[in-house]
Amino acid sequence: MNLQIIRSTDHDALSCRYSIASKQYIKDPYISNIVQGFQKFLKFDNKSPRRVLSSLVKTKFPVINRGTYIRIKSIDIIIENFLEKFNGRDVRIINLGAGSDTRSFSLAKQHNNLDIIEVDFPDSIKFKKAIILDDKELAESLDIPFHQHSNLDEFYKELSNEGILASRYQLLPFDLRNSTDFGEFLRKLPEKPTLILSECMLCYLSSDEADKLLLAIHRNISQGVFVVYDPLGGDDSFGNVMIDNLKMRNLSLDTLLKYNTLEKYQERFRNIGFQYVKIDNLFNILNNWLAPEDLKRIARLEFLDEIEELKLLLEHYCLCLSHWGLEFETNLIFQL
Numbered sequence: 001m002n003l004q005i006i007r008s009t010d011h012d013a014l015s016c017r018y019s020i021a022s023k024q025y026i027k028d029p030y031i032s033n034i035v036q037g038f039q040k041f042l043k044f045d046n047k048s049p050r051r052v053l054s055s056l057v058k059t060k061f062p063v064i065n066r067g068t069y070i071r072i073k074s075i076d077i078i079i080e081n082f083l084e085k086f087n088g089r090d091v092r093i094i095n096l097g098a099g100s101d102t103r104s105f106s107l108a109k110q111h112n113n114l115d116i117i118e119v120d121f122p123d124s125i126k127f128k129k130a131i132i133l134d135d136k137e138l139a140e141s142l143d144i145p146f147h148q149h150s151n152l153d154e155f156y157k158e159l160s161n162e163g164i165l166a167s168r169y170q171l172l173p174f175d176l177r178n179s180t181d182f183g184e185f186l187r188k189l190p191e192k193p194t195l196i197l198s199e200c201m202l203c204y205l206s207s208d209e210a211d212k213l214l215l216a217i218h219r220n221i222s223q224g225v226f227v228v229y230d231p232l233g234g235d236d237s238f239g240n241v242m243i244d245n246l247k248m249r250n251l252s253l254d255t256l257l258k259y260n261t262l263e264k265y266q267e268r269f270r271n272i273g274f275q276y277v278k279i280d281n282l283f284n285i286l287n288n289w290l291a292p293e294d295l296k297r298i299a300r301l302e303f304l305d306e307i308e309e310l311k312l313l314l315e316h317y318c319l320c321l322s323h324w325g326l327e328f329e330t331n332l333i334f335q336l
């Protein structure tokens with residue numbers, strides 16, 4: 001699969017996040033900084049920056065906004081549970097395929113016992129690095145010294161794609177299709193409770209590449225919580241529609257139909273050696289995890305007529321939670 005196309009899926013993720021922030025589903029104090037960074041630097045990273053920039057700030061349909069909200073909220077709930085559970089202890093979050101995710105800025109500011117590692121392709125890392133180093137608020141939220149840059153062309157040209165190695169934040173280039181180096185990196189990390197997040201990233205690996213990555217994580221992290229959000233092909237025609245839509249964008253996701261049900265997706269983790277594996281689809285999570293007042297709040301934000309469409313969509317995304325080497329019981333309800 002073309003690397004540029006896989007990288008560009010981050011634009012969709014960011015535009016969905018931007019849409020729900022502008023509709024007040026979430027408060028995201030750093031999203032405008034990231035979007036401004038895109039406006040400054042995208043021309044150095046993308047052949048059609050204008051087209052991307054205009055689609056970035058387009059408001060999405062209510063059904064997409066609801067889906068994005070439950071995706072982000074459910075992951076945030078698990079992260080909050082993790083941080084509460086190990087309150088005061090040194091902990092770490094590793095975000096695989098972090099793209100332009102903005103979580104790290106708020107989390108680093110609020111939790112000084114937390115180390116954050118974000119991983120993506122080298123060019124994506126260089127791009128995010130430029131945005132962070134050129135924005136006072138973003139840099140300072142991560143305890144990174146800020147310097148004004150007058151000539152952006154020169155700044156970008158001279159920027160290495162080695163990433164950022166700050167005391168509590170690392171932005172690292174790894175192509176996770178080959179997890180040998182990444183596994184070696186994980187093996188050398190100091191031992192502490194570590195939450196690994198894969199938010200719509202694992203699906204871009206082939207089945208074999210994904211298995212190797214899962215194995216590298218399970219082997220090299222001794223105290224882990226693993227949160228994976230992925231599309232799920234399902235056993236209806238929706239999966240084929242998803243495949244056709246992806247094909248039109250030159251994306252093919254090997255594992256979408258291979259692990260098309262919750263049972264098969266769970267089994268996949270068990271076969272690697274993960275013992276505690278909980279999983280559900282996003283429709284159940286929407287109904288089971290959100291407080292009634294939050295459901296009422298989001299219902300008031302914009303009118304949603306397509307309830308059946310939302311159900312169908314959310315049933316085709318899953319959230320999988322696993323942990324090993326530490327206690328991590330939660331009250332969260334999972335179907336399996």
Ligand SMILES: C[S@@+](CC[C@H](N)C(=O)[O-])C[C@H]1O[C@@H](n2cnc3c(N)ncnc32)[C@H](O)[C@@H]1O
Nearest residue numbers: 007009010013097098099120121175176177199
């Ligand atoms: C759909 S985006 C999701 C971005 C972010 N996790 C979010 O949810 O906002 C997928 C991200 O995974 C990254 N990615 C996909 N395959 C990867 C690989 N083999 N190695 C590193 N990053 C990868 C892409 O570059 C992109 O940033």
